[in-house]
Amino acid sequence: MTESASVTEPVTEPATAPRSERSADVIVVGAGPAGATTAYHLAKSGLDVLLLEKTAFPREKVCGDGLTPRAVKQLVAMGIDISEEAGWLRNKGLRIIGGGSRLQLDWPDLASFPDYGLVRKRDDFDEQLARQAQKAGARLHERCNVGAPIVNELTGHITGVHAKLGDEKTPVTFHAPVVVAADGNSTRLSLAMGLHRREDRPMGVAVRTYFTSPRHDDDYLESWLELWDRRGAQDRLLPGYGWIFGMGDGTSNVGLGILNSSSAFRELDWREILKAWCASMPEDWGYTPENMTGPIRGAALPMAFNRQPHYTKGLLLVGDAGGLVNPFNGEGIAYAMESGAIAAEVIVQAHARATYAQRELALHRYPKVLKDTYGGYYSLGRAFVKLIGNPQVMRIATQRGLTHPLLMRFTLKMLANLTDPTGGDAMDRIINGLSKVAPKA
Numbered sequence: 001m002t003e004s005a006s007v008t009e010p011v012t013e014p015a016t017a018p019r020s021e022r023s024a025d026v027i028v029v030g031a032g033p034a035g036a037t038t039a040y041h042l043a044k045s046g047l048d049v050l051l052l053e054k055t056a057f058p059r060e061k062v063c064g065d066g067l068t069p070r071a072v073k074q075l076v077a078m079g080i081d082i083s084e085e086a087g088w089l090r091n092k093g094l095r096i097i098g099g100g101s102r103l104q105l106d107w108p109d110l111a112s113f114p115d116y117g118l119v120r121k122r123d124d125f126d127e128q129l130a131r132q133a134q135k136a137g138a139r140l141h142e143r144c145n146v147g148a149p150i151v152n153e154l155t156g157h158i159t160g161v162h163a164k165l166g167d168e169k170t171p172v173t174f175h176a177p178v179v180v181a182a183d184g185n186s187t188r189l190s191l192a193m194g195l196h197r198r199e200d201r202p203m204g205v206a207v208r209t210y211f212t213s214p215r216h217d218d219d220y221l222e223s224w225l226e227l228w229d230r231r232g233a234q235d236r237l238l239p240g241y242g243w244i245f246g247m248g249d250g251t252s253n254v255g256l257g258i259l260n261s262s263s264a265f266r267e268l269d270w271r272e273i274l275k276a277w278c279a280s281m282p283e284d285w286g287y288t289p290e291n292m293t294g295p296i297r298g299a300a301l302p303m304a305f306n307r308q309p310h311y312t313k314g315l316l317l318v319g320d321a322g323g324l325v326n327p328f329n330g331e332g333i334a335y336a337m338e339s340g341a342i343a344a345e346v347i348v349q350a351h352a353r354a355t356y357a358q359r360e361l362a363l364h365r366y367p368k369v370l371k372d373t374y375g376g377y378y379s380l381g382r383a384f385v386k387l388i389g390n391p392q393v394m395r396i397a398t399q400r401g402l403t404h405p406l407l408m409r410f411t412l413k414m415l416a417n418l419t420d421p422t423g424g425d426a427m428d429r430i431i432n433g434l435s436k437v438a439p440k441a
């Protein structure tokens with residue numbers, strides 16, 4: 001059976017499942033930023049949504065907790081109160097340190113995005129997003145661990161999921177004609193539907209911890225371009241960066257992310273590299289073992305569409321499940337939220353179609369919109385990742401680049417994907433032009 005729109009109408013799949021406790025128009029699996037955003041926009045459009053989350057909020061999520069203006073825009077679109085009174089710490093831009101230089105760059109002035117970023121710890125951040133989806137009408141089940149998909153034998157389409165609910169782990173089933181995989185990098189649901197990771201896409205690893213620090217209220221995100229592998233006879237510059245993000249609550253989030261394009265990737269002990277980097281910092285910043293408020297934790301960064309197709313057989317992939325992390329800078333929250341908003345818009349349109357074939361046609365638009373939106377830019381990102389995997393290139397870039405403020409302003413726009421699509425400046429036009437001509441793979 002093909003998954004094309006010409007598939008004949010299966011009698012068993014109604015567009016709208018009967019509304020009951022265990023069925024809905026759409027099931028969203030995972031209530032991280034991708035899932036909560038998808039559920040919020042679906043519910044706002046009047047669809048009945050089940051949002052299934054295996055943990056209970058608030059819960060820890062390993063992250064740098066840094067939000068660029070792209071993510072801020074998505075928070076605004078969800079009606080989240082991001083005022084300072086509500087506990088959000090704003091940042092004005094990025095401070096870049098490397099090659100003996102230190103450059104402070106403000107976020108660009110754009111029509112399309114605000115000129116500030118934010119920080120927020122993920123336990124609280126993710127809960128706020130999930131509660132906002134709930135307020136919009138999504139039915140959130142916490143402690144709901146989703147297992148195998150329920151698949152229609154005739155069409156191969158997903159029509160629901162098996163799950164274990166509550167502390168008692170009660171087996172339950174949920175049904176819907178459309179399911180969204182928002183279950184993060186490990187995405188068991190996608191795997192169970194036969195969607196495996198593409199090995200030809202870059203992958204990152206990131207680790208982080210928190211320290212009490214006098215630098216906790218820094219109003220710039222700080223990024224260090226020099227991370228060293230000092231194991232061999234000769235020190236090697238690693239492709240990645242370290243970050244210091246003041247959390248505004250007495251602590252700093254300090255971590256590093258490294259790309260798999262370096263030959264040393266598999267042999268390195270990331271925690272040791274983080275410890276060595278922290279030990280090289282001025283003592284009065286407080287990034288010492290005594291000031292650590294939690295263990296060093298790490299996770300993978302799935303980049304540049306590393307799982308495809310983003311729609312098949314009733315299942316849409318959003319956020320990390322679809323490998324949407326930006327390969328230029330390791331940012332994932334904005335892309336998780338944006339893909340959630342795009343998926344919701346596509347599903348709402350599909351839901352209003354009369355026949356199965358028309359709904360399929362509408363749902364197949366999702367991967368196309370994703371490719372149009374990010375495909376070219378991510379292809380450039382893949383080339384960038386390959387390039388900086390060469391320590392020589394990385395060395396020249398950090399030593400020479402930072403001495404050219406104009407070049408760095410361009411680099412900031414490129415790395416953070418912050419341009420105006422129309423009516424922008426010359427830098428915007430170059431970046432948008434390059435993204436347009438690059439293959440949308």
Ligand SMILES: Cc1cc2nc3c(=O)[nH]c(=O)nc-3n(C[C@H](O)[C@H](O)[C@H](O)COP(=O)(O)OP(=O)(O)OC[C@H]3O[C@@H](n4cnc5c(N)ncnc54)[C@H](O)[C@@H]3O)c2cc1C
Binds near residue numbers: 063144146184188331
């Ligand atoms: C160390 C580190 C630092 C990072 N720093 C930043 C940063 O500063 N800024 C940034 O933008 N990005 C950062 N990222 C990336 C960012 O964390 C991710 O891209 C983002 O969390 C993706 O959101 P998501 O909703 O797709 O997935 P997730 O946030 O992983 O959410 C998935 C959700 O699904 C749930 N789930 C999983 N399996 C099941 C199941 N079987 N049943 C039910 N629920 C399930 C999980 O409990 C979770 O709540 C960082 C990543 C790492 C590892």
